[in-house]
Amino acid sequence: MKSVKQLISSVWRALFGDTMRAFAIVSVILMLTLAIAPAKDHFSQWHRYQNGYLSMISDRGDAISLRRRFEPGIQQIWHPEIGVVDRCETCHEGLKEASLADVTTQPFRKHPVIPHPLDRYGCTICHRGQGPATTVEEAHDSKLAGVDPILPARYIESGCGQCHQNALTGTPQLNLGRQYLAQYGCVNCHMVKTPDGTVMKATDNPPSLEHIADKTTRDWIFTWLKNPQAYAASATMPNYKLSDADASDLSAFLISSSKPQAGDVDATIIPAAKNADPSAGASLYGESFCATCHAVQNAAGNLVGGDVGPELTRVGNKVKPAWLQAWIENPRVYDEHTLMPHYRFTPQQVAMLTGYLMSKSDSDYSTDAHLGTATPAQIAHGRKLVVELGCAACHTINGVKKPDNFAPDLSQIGSKPLAQLIFLPGMKQTLPTYIASKIKDPGSFGPAMKMPQVPVTDAQREALTTALLSLSDRSQTMPDKLRIAGFHQTTYEPAGHAGKLMADLACMSCHRINGHGSDMAPDLSYEGSAVQAQWLDSFLKNPNTLRPALTRRMPRFNLSDADRKTLTDYIMVAYQSPAIDPDKAPPAVNPPALVEQGRQLFYSKYACQSCHTANTNTDKGYIGPVLAQVGTRLQPAWIYAWLKNPQALRPGTIEPNQNISDEDARAMTAFLMTLKSAGKQEGKQ
Amino acid sequence: MTRRPVACAVLLLTTIGTGCKHASTSASTLKPTATGVAIVVSSGDKQTAPTGSVLTNPLVVQVNDDQGNSVTGALVEFHGPAGVLFDPAAVLTDSSGQATTAVRLGTIGGLYEVTATTPGKAHPVTLQIAETALGYQQQLGSILQDKYCSRCHNPESSAAQVSNYDNLAVKPHAFNDGQTLNKMSNADLLSIIQHGGPALNRSALMPPYGNTLSPTDVQAIIAYIRVMADPPYRPAGTVYEQK
Numbered sequence: 001m002k003s004v005k006q007l008i009s010s011v012w013r014a015l016f017g018d019t020m021r022a023f024a025i026v027s028v029i030l031m032l033t034l035a036i037a038p039a040k041d042h043f044s045q046w047h048r049y050q051n052g053y054l055s056m057i058s059d060r061g062d063a064i065s066l067r068r069r070f071e072p073g074i075q076q077i078w079h080p081e082i083g084v085v086d087r088c089e090t091c092h093e094g095l096k097e098a099s100l101a102d103v104t105t106q107p108f109r110k111h112p113v114i115p116h117p118l119d120r121y122g123c124t125i126c127h128r129g130q131g132p133a134t135t136v137e138e139a140h141d142s143k144l145a146g147v148d149p150i151l152p153a154r155y156i157e158s159g160c161g162q163c164h165q166n167a168l169t170g171t172p173q174l175n176l177g178r179q180y181l182a183q184y185g186c187v188n189c190h191m192v193k194t195p196d197g198t199v200m201k202a203t204d205n206p207p208s209l210e211h212i213a214d215k216t217t218r219d220w221i222f223t224w225l226k227n228p229q230a231y232a233a234s235a236t237m238p239n240y241k242l243s244d245a246d247a248s249d250l251s252a253f254l255i256s257s258s259k260p261q262a263g264d265v266d267a268t269i270i271p272a273a274k275n276a277d278p279s280a281g282a283s284l285y286g287e288s289f290c291a292t293c294h295a296v297q298n299a300a301g302n303l304v305g306g307d308v309g310p311e312l313t314r315v316g317n318k319v320k321p322a323w324l325q326a327w328i329e330n331p332r333v334y335d336e337h338t339l340m341p342h343y344r345f346t347p348q349q350v351a352m353l354t355g356y357l358m359s360k361s362d363s364d365y366s367t368d369a370h371l372g373t374a375t376p377a378q379i380a381h382g383r384k385l386v387v388e389l390g391c392a393a394c395h396t397i398n399g400v401k402k403p404d405n406f407a408p409d410l411s412q413i414g415s416k417p418l419a420q421l422i423f424l425p426g427m428k429q430t431l432p433t434y435i436a437s438k439i440k441d442p443g444s445f446g447p448a449m450k451m452p453q454v455p456v457t458d459a460q461r462e463a464l465t466t467a468l469l470s471l472s473d474r475s476q477t478m479p480d481k482l483r484i485a486g487f488h489q490t491t492y493e494p495a496g497h498a499g500k501l502m503a504d505l506a507c508m509s510c511h512r513i514n515g516h517g518s519d520m521a522p523d524l525s526y527e528g529s530a531v532q533a534q535w536l537d538s539f540l541k542n543p544n545t546l547r548p549a550l551t552r553r554m555p556r557f558n559l560s561d562a563d564r565k566t567l568t569d570y571i572m573v574a575y576q577s578p579a580i581d582p583d584k585a586p587p588a589v590n591p592p593a594l595v596e597q598g599r600q601l602f603y604s605k606y607a608c609q610s611c612h613t614a615n616t617n618t619d620k621g622y623i624g625p626v627l628a629q630v631g632t633r634l635q636p637a638w639i640y641a642w643l644k645n646p647q648a649l650r651p652g653t654i655e656p657n658q659n660i661s662d663e664d665a666r667a668m669t670a671f672l673m674t675l676k677s678a679g680k681q682e683g684k685q
Numbered sequence: 686m687t688r689r690p691v692a693c694a695v696l697l698l699t700t701i702g703t704g705c706k707h708a709s710t711s712a713s714t715l716k717p718t719a720t721g722v723a724i725v726v727s728s729g730d731k732q733t734a735p736t737g738s739v740l741t742n743p744l745v746v747q748v749n750d751d752q753g754n755s756v757t758g759a760l761v762e763f764h765g766p767a768g769v770l771f772d773p774a775a776v777l778t779d780s781s782g783q784a785t786t787a788v789r790l791g792t793i794g795g796l797y798e799v800t801a802t803t804p805g806k807a808h809p810v811t812l813q814i815a816e817t818a819l820g821y822q823q824q825l826g827s828i829l830q831d832k833y834c835s836r837c838h839n840p841e842s843s844a845a846q847v848s849n850y851d852n853l854a855v856k857p858h859a860f861n862d863g864q865t866l867n868k869m870s871n872a873d874l875l876s877i878i879q880h881g882g883p884a885l886n887r888s889a890l891m892p893p894y895g896n897t898l899s900p901t902d903v904q905a906i907i908a909y910i911r912v913m914a915d916p917p918y919r920p921a922g923t924v925y926e927q928k
Contacts, residue, residue: 104767104793112794113822113908115901153737153792156821170825170905173735458739607882607889610837610853620852623836647897654833657896658881 045135046074049091053108062099069097074134077122081479084122086131088139092123115170125474126159127151148415148431151469154462155432158414161470163478165196165486176460177467179203184236184454186464188394189407195475196485204236208335208396213258215323215334219369221251224318229455231318231365232311234295234303238452241443246385252374253382257398261326261334281356284349289555292510292520293339296360308339308509308520316361325354332504339509344558389450407451414472436465490515498570501563510554513575521554526577526649530638537568577641579648585637590670598671601664608668611655614675624655629677640669715777717804718758721748724803724812727783733817733913735824740788746801746812747782755782765799768792794820796917817912826909829902830860833894855888863914874907 016022050072057066075089092107094100095118100110111118124131129150133139140150151158157174167175178200181187185204192200212221223230225247228237242250285291290312295305297313305311315324326333329350331340345353374382386397390406413435421434424444437444439461442451456464492514494502502508508517511524527536541564543554559567602608611623614630630639641648643665646655660668729744748759761784763771768791776784790797797818802811819827830838831846838857840850850856858865866874873885879895882888894903911918 109793112820113904115821154735154789156737169828170821172824172828173738459741462738605889607892610890610892611849622847622849622852654897656833656892656894658893659896 046090049107050093053093056103056105056108057094060099066094066097066099077119077131079122082121082125082482083474083477084125084131086122086124087134088123088129088131090134091136124148125162126156152432155466155469158466158469158472161467162195162414162472162475163482164484165194166484167487173463173466174470177463177465177470180456180460180464181467184456184464185394186410186454189390189451191405191409191411192471193409193411194471194486195478196483198486198488202394204394205339206237206394209254209258210396210398211258211261211334213255214261214320216318216320217367218251218255218371218374220318220367221254222247222369222371223365223367225250231314233297234307234311236455238454240389240452248369248371249374249378249382250385250391251371251382252378253380253386254397256374256379257383257400259398277352278356278359281352281354281359284352285356287556288343288353289553292553292555308518312357312360314360314362314365316358317365317367319358321354321358324357325350328353328357339506341506341509341555341557342504343555346558389452410468411471412473412476414469415474432465432469435468436461439464489517492516494570494574496570498566498574501567505557523650524571525575526580528572528575529577529580529582530634530649532633532635533568533572535633536571537564540564540567577638577649580637580641582637585635586640586666586669588631588636588673590673594667594670595674596671598667598669601668602671605664606658606660606668614672627672628675631673631676634672636669636673639672640665643668715760715775717760717777719756719778720804720806721756721759721778721782722751722806722810723749723753724761724801724810725749726812726814729788730814731816733819733827734790736790736792736794736818736820738790740790740816743785743787744799744801744814744816745783745785746814748778748784748803749782757782759784759803762802763788763799764802766791766797769797769799771799788816790816790818794818794823794912796912819909819912822905822908823912824909825902826905826907829898830906830909833898834860834906837890853890855882855890857891860910861913861915863916863918866910867914867916867918871907874910875903878903878906 015025050070054067054070057063057070060066070093073090074087075093077084077086077089089095092109092111094103094108095111097110100108103109122131123129127150128148130139130148154173157171160168160171161174161178164171167178181192182200182203185202185206186192187200188202188204188206194200224237225240225242226244227239228235229239291305293306293308295303295307295311295313297311298304303311319327323334328343328345330342331338332342383400386392386400387403390403391397392400392402393406396402414431416431418429418431421431422445423429423434424437427433427437438451439454439456442449442453493499493516494513507513507524510521511517512519513524531539539554540557540559543556602614608614608627609619609621611621612625612627613619613621614627616626616628638649642655643660644662645657646653647657725747727745727747729740729742732740732742734740744763746761748756748761750756755778757778757780759778759782760775761778762775763786764774765771765788770789772787772789774786776786778784784801788799795818797816799814799816800811801814802809836846836849837853838850838860840848840859842848860866869877876884877887877891878898879893879900881893882891884893898906911920
């Protein structure tokens, strides 16, 4: 005890025995304390990376300039209004160095080219991860914070989607993902309110089941419910993996709740349909361009045709002939809002098409479930299932209300805190993994999960996940000035008698007018400024194709003369471009010298024949419309304006703007106006 | 003074193959029942996909014996540069002698050389397969050229896109024709795309796009042309003098 005391006092005396000594010691301690912070920096991870960077650039040709731009210490990008505090550049020193594009060792590689300067929005806004962190693990894996690890590269487009509500050319995956949310009907059950305040609408057009018994049988419904994709591989209806008993009860309820469609079927056509020659129906199917919207599987197993309407490979196994015939005659009787046009087929044509489509059946696809008549207990249980599974969220069903908010709101799913998610054992604990797994196999999250398995491929699932990740908190709170609005359909409807006719013909299932409609066929908003009335009338009578290379074509409707006139008059008056002044139109007939000058320009200076055919004997251009009769089709004012600036009249057209002078444009307009159809020229003589 | 070529990305991507990660299946759990002496590509090579994504079609290779007949039950291991994932990374050949794997590309745009190796009788046999990953800019270029250019520049016709190549009096080159396009400088490409064929004293059948596409768009198309080049594009200036 004593010796310890002695020891302490001797050490004390040795250190602080006199003032000088005490002062020196205290100074040393102070210095050491002061050195802790720089030493910590010196031995820190980022400092090692910065040294690594310096030694990597030291043997490069441009070492001097690289070193001049090197900034030591912690680097930070700070943008309070979008919540960005990113120190990534502390280690990723070479991000902005163009000459480091060949470096593959991270963290020194140059950042690939993107549309924004790197400093403007920082890094984490796209890549996620923890911006303020200064260690590799915390920045990338963020074990401590428990949120937002680095986003795998395949979802990177979700970053763009936080500001860009519009479809960018450079973000195909995001665009597809957003499209799938609507197309696979996800938004029928889930609310998705995009950051610009609109609620996403589904585009899958699930059929109404109010009159389902007119259309098909209980046995078919049963077989379909058991596996929709066995009937049509392209079906977007999910497979609910129902037991036989449940599928049987559901079909019982649907048939029993169905009410017969008002209006009777013209029974005289049915025998004719039975006798109709399927090959005649096949060519009518082709001529009517049904394949623009409907697909049929060919012998090789590939789907041929569009996906606007349902696949028709096995339609003969599904529908009742009387229903099909009534539908082809006028689909709007069964479904007022269908996208399908009312073709005005003659009874003979209806019979031919019905016969042809009924022959589209597959003997391997059996719908013989032999369910017989339903018992009241089955029907009651079927109704219970309809309510439980939320069938009415997509389909209109007699006596069952459309459920509101059937599934969770996904408007902010892209930043759902990990703590609120339930991960399966062995699953990587990140948000993208959770979303992708949930889409892939909702059932694996427990038998109580009502969400069905949506029939999407792996690539489609990645696109969907990307779109969902873009719905982040940040996207909702983004300052307005940074937000780029998406395309939203207007509510435009053409007016009057012509408007009714256009609705009946479903023009806007393919064409867009004044911001409403589909973009499958040309926008018609300025059609009245573009074409000549007489041409339009004859085109409606017999639409010959203008672009030989297109597979989608304008169908031919059996329009009466009066209906055609109504449409033509309306289009010519209502759809005028404000950019074209009819009073300043160049003349339709011109002196031969000007025409010749235009011809020269067309063939040599601008080489238009590379894409267009002006003379069917000599030209072969196959990309743009055939111009051999353009003088009878288009108005001179439109041709002139088009030559001057095609994108001003039709945004996004691939016709290059060649910066053509007024003089050249006038001469080529003169030339093009001489290209008339033979019939027209004879008529004049 | 020694001159040291600093390899461009293409080469490095092929040589840092050791860093590859394996997906679940490991070679050790597989029990090969046969060995072959040759390995050939069946399908799935020379594909193009965005960085970080899975190639549209799986990579299929076939193992053959010395008679050229397919071998069933032979081990095939796939390797690639860092970031490339194979599912599975090791597999036994099926009854038609084929080994199939899904390939996820790495996060860097460029040419990826992946390998398929089978143990062989005397020594391992390795096959090199090339795939291309498109970064943001290259992918943008790919989309734009598909819309604006490929109808003339790509001689292949499909139902969705009928080629106009045969109709042109002067034939353009396909954008992967490295033989020709690698010789053109970026400035020349920019000039002919923006101002049309006559800008380089070439045919006016090549239209000008300077008023239709933004400079960013044209740069993106050039980036696409460069990454697709076969043989690969190696810009001048990748050789540095060591200090």
